Amino acid sequence: MAENDFWSDLNRLRLKFNIEPADSFLIKIIYDNEVTVGSILKKDEFIIAKDKKDKTLFDLNAQPIDTSEILWRHLLYRIYFRYFREPFNLTVGRQRISWGQARIWNPTDLFNPVSPLQIEGDQRLGVDAVSFEYSFGALSSLNLVYAPGDDQLKSSKGLRLRSNLKGYDMSVIFGEFREDTVLGFDFAGNIGDSGFRGEGVFTDKRQDSDFIRFVLSWDYSFPNTLYILFEYLYNGGNSGADATASVADRFSGEIVTKNRNFTAVGVGYDITPLLRLDSYVIYDMDGEGIFFNPFLTYNILNNVDWTAGLQIFSGDDNSEYGALSNAYYTYVEWFF
Secondary structure, eight states: OOTTOOOOEEEEEEEEEEEOSSTTEEEEEEEEEEEEESGGGGOHHHHHHHHSOOSSSSOOEEEEEESSSEEEEEEEEEEEEEEEETTEEEEEEEEOOOOOOOSSOOTTOOSSOOOTTOSSTTOOOOEEEEEEEEESSSSOEEEEEEEOOOSSSOOEEEEEEEEEETTEEEEEEEEEETTEEEEEEEEEEEETTEEEEEEEEEEEOSSSOOEEEEEEEEEEEOTTSOEEEEEEEEETTOOSSOTTSSHHHHTOSSOOOSSSEEEEEEEEEESSSSEEEEEEEEEETTTTEEEEEEEEEEEEETTEEEEEEEEEEEOOTTSSSTTOOOEEEEEEEEOO
């Protein structure tokens, strides 16, 4: 192992509880218990990321052991109360606010964004919020969200109006997100048998220049299980500096990039009914950097999945990915 290399081993026990005290009421609790070991615990970047406060109102984490040899923490990944009676749906607590339509980048996913560099792409921190949704029918709804803040975290509030026009799901969003005013849209539909979607936002920055971000996405699934995806991102809110060099920023869910224009290609194929290959390539068009992420998923048993993959980065100092180190990972998920 080279001097600058590091390794980590994360073990997570996740328990989910659904409590229904009465009709139309649900209490959802998802509790995580995590133990991490490895040389990553001694890396300055990891220490900074670990100690950085999550962008949530309440601190629902505890770390009984935090040393250079082992990190043991437990947290409430989700905890919320839901009241649902058509056409209303009210959710209060730490939850997932799912906005956006694209596959790689989601400029309109302002409450729970996830980075395409994150190994566990389905892990989203959640937000402490009140979410009210009113349904006008099967294809139309209004979603109002308020995420309160404190002295360190500014509050956010937004609305999303969704409907369907000639076979296309379309939404408009408007709100104030940590002092910035945002106006956005998204759409999803089909061109023939292929999927076509997009989303974008205009952000009025109080402390900086205004900007726009948008994504266009197209995908197609062949009868033989081959799946292909093409996506383009324009990030007018790029930082112009190397914002991806640290571990903290590398796994940030926000769209933090050095450059503006990116394309992504995704391919998936079922090698056997139990073994699937997926691969994604992101190309930094301005700095000519490349991120390559192939991974295999094998269904060992009905409730056990094994995944192994690579994250390969290349490019010079002007590129998005030149400063990042390659990663090799594997994990097993057991559902019970």
